[in-house]
Amino acid sequence: MGLLIIVALVSALASAGQAAPEPPRALVLWAWERPEDLTRAAPGVEVAAVTGFIQIEGDQIQARGRRFPLLTDAVRRTAVVHVQIDPKTPLKWTPALRARLAATVLSYGRAPGFSAMQIDFEVPASQRQALLDLVSDVRAALPASEPLSMNALASWCETEDWLAAAKADEIVPMVFRLGEGGAKLKAKLEAGGDFANPRCRSAIGLSTDTPLKRWPGGRRIYVFNPRSWTTGEIARVTEDIHP
């Protein structure tokens, strides 16, 4: 019984922590593939902007840089490289493609003016190795001083354990566009819970169109907007999150 009491006490303390969560470590606005003017963001607000778009078709790569202007005064800027697999052409994951993909991601991710990189690559279960390989190769090629972040479906952080092999410095579970299991996870977070995988507890991705009443504190908060940011939205997000 003594042990149970201790366990319960620890839990109660954790609950107390949940009631007054730690402030976020940073607020990061995602600047996606549209014209973005983030110059009205408060000092200290970071920007993570798409700088490269890569599509894999079989063993071929289609790639391009950012087409839409980004205005920002943010001191810390993260280059986001979006990678996707053409659903109409099955992936042929060969050593040659692996090497070319890593080189392509590095080319776009190390864009001038950016000090960190983020890989945005949603893969189905059958192609997780491609993601792990890519993250591993990019991490190995980057200087230690340049952090590598990766986005993750929230389910990867909750019901799956393969992310342990991901060599990223930061994993950002995206709590929007949730599929199966999303309702339960959302309820868990809103009730003060956290992601099952500890590696997913340093950052969180939210979206302006997916309301969440509560989320775990003490981490970097990335916010996605399905449309170009407006001044009002930037102000409201900043006010709500208080970095």
Next chain:
Amino acid sequence: MKKPFATVLALASLITPLATPVIACGPPPEGPAYIDVFGGETADLNAFYDGRVGVVTAQSPRARLFMAWRLLHHLPVGATAGGPLSVPCCGDGPSGAWDAASAWAQARGQVSGVTAGSAPDSERPGANYTSIPNCFAAAFNLATQTLGERVKAYGAGSPWVKAWLDGQDAVFSACGGKATPMPALDPGAPAWLKADRAYQEAAYALYAGQNADAAKDFAAIGRDAASPWAPMSPYLTARALLRQAIATKTAGDATAAEAAIRALANAPATTFGQGEAPAMAKTIGVRVDPARALATYDAELTRPTLNADAATDFRDYVDLNAKAARPTEIMDWIWTLKSQAPGATKVADDADVAAQAAQTKAAQAFSLVHAKQRWGATHDPAWLLAAMSLADPTDPDAPSLAAAAAEVAPSDPAYLSATYQRVRLTIAAAPAADTRTLLDQVLARGDLSTTDRNLFLGERMQVAASLAAFDRDALRARLCADDNDKSGCVRSSYTEQAEASGVYDAANKTGFGPDARALIDRMPLATRMAMVKDQSLPATLRLDLALTSWTRAVLMQDNPSIDALSVSLKSMLPQLSAEFARVASTAPGPDKRFAEFFILAKSPGMSTDLQGYTRPDGSIASWQGAWYDWMILPAGSTKGDSAPPCLLEYAPDGYCQSDPPRDVSDTALWPTSDIVCLTYCGAGAFPMRRPDFMAATLNQANAERARVPAPYDDTHKLGASVWAEVLTYAKAHPKDARSPEALYWLVHVTRYGHSHDHLSHQAFDILHQQFPSSPWTAKTKYYFD
């Protein structure tokens, strides 16, 4: 983090006065896919290209509205032009340059002493973190081909081939904006290499942005009859001058580019690159004389036949219109449909929500006036449709617009839109039988798209003469299902696809429309129970109806209904068969209530309404959803304050904004919302008409709400806690095998749901003190206050 994130942004607000401004070309929110403003699946897209315009949806992309305009004016579209017009245009898709550059990097290894390197950048940095395509796949492919030919002709170890490679490396270094100097060529180089080098130097200048030099160099190559590159000279000279004109924006450079492009166009038909001349002429024309270019585009886009370049032409057309003093008729119509008629109030990004709402309403009103003026001046049905889509049923001109719509012949391409909007504007006042007759005629047509059929079913449902008819009309066919690449839907090109799960039939093909769900939630218990028995409805939807009705009956403590539904649910939800059987077989009293509450404790996702409910699927442990902190009133009390879910929540990703506070009751939202077409069809409101059989039971539905309290939250408490009663019962009945399990579930409830009064801690303590050896205790290691 002080405030709920829900306050950040109101997306897809369905209430017209408070609607978030719609971005001109932005997509509507995600699913459910009963209405697809992007055109639906392959068969519907093809039928549209072939002339079936259907119901015009104002939130469609501008290019689709352009096609609709043509079809409304009896101008064909065709699949050749229609396909590219149905996806985002243009030039922002990924290029194949990367792989071509990689192939070039590999090819370099053919030369002795050279190792394959990394692919050169094909894009140069632009302003504000943009990348600008500079070298295209064709350039890398040509270099790869030429290198192979030179190695074959002169040998991999030839110093001249190495010199050629050094020159080409310099050329491609310019692609990424970091040009290295072109190495000097040995005066003793062979003639072939001198000719190649001249071409390389011209290309180098082009990629380095020295366009005038490049043009001179390419022109000189054209004068060298011995150069193998001479045939490419007219095209490359014109291209370099075009780049120069775009970069400098001077009249002189534009004139020079025009002349070169004209020369290319007038050259013999076999001239290299001549096919590019028309596109180049358009590009320079836009810059030299925008007004003339706009007129040219307008003429081309309204010709009897669209060419294959219509998508790119339309993109330029939109840009030119945006800068023109007066837009063309087509763009005027498109912008007006979107509540952005020229001169309309702009919605300020940084205004507060109330100000934005006022601006949005003002823009709608302005656009409506403009559309009515254009309709009056032109008698063009397209303008009638625009005016109708912007009008509310309460608009003074609504009757005359509806009357005009009634004159549109069924064979007219505007007929379906006119009829849909006419019904929307008149359904409240028109005799239901007349509306039914009209809609039945439409629904009998064999040429409706899936979206259009769903829309007309939404209207037909509102005049259903019986519950059976309502059930039939409430069902809608799903479009563009997830992971179905064969559907041919193009909406994934515009927006990510993420849809609610657990709201369709077992095959994921049909479900209740959001408008139907809203009406069902506003029906009294008896009507909902009758729907449970309607075998024409899919079993999964009947399960949804049964569970939400059962929850409602439990909170009302309506024992006959509880028993009847429990009997049904015994077979409908086998995972809880024993629990429902026990409820049905237990006499009213504390034991029966515990049996009922025990089910509530085991079942996340239970709700009194379809909105807010999550269907159980699979094993109980995998059920999704959250638990409400249920409250219950004493028998006979009518002080309940349960209200139907906020109307806006029936929309995809919809929710009711709480900050600043606003009235989200049906009284406030019903007259101004549109959850039939989700505002996709236009800014005009669509206050739903309750079917007559339902209107007659409105008082009963309200009376039932008065018997149910809203769930507990931090600022509101009415009635007694259901969970507290479970706790008390379990504590008092230690020999009941369900007691430890109930306590386990109470702890679970507080982890994933809502509770108060340290319920989790209390349940945890009782469980561990009274049931130390229970397996449910072993599974309960923590509490979650």
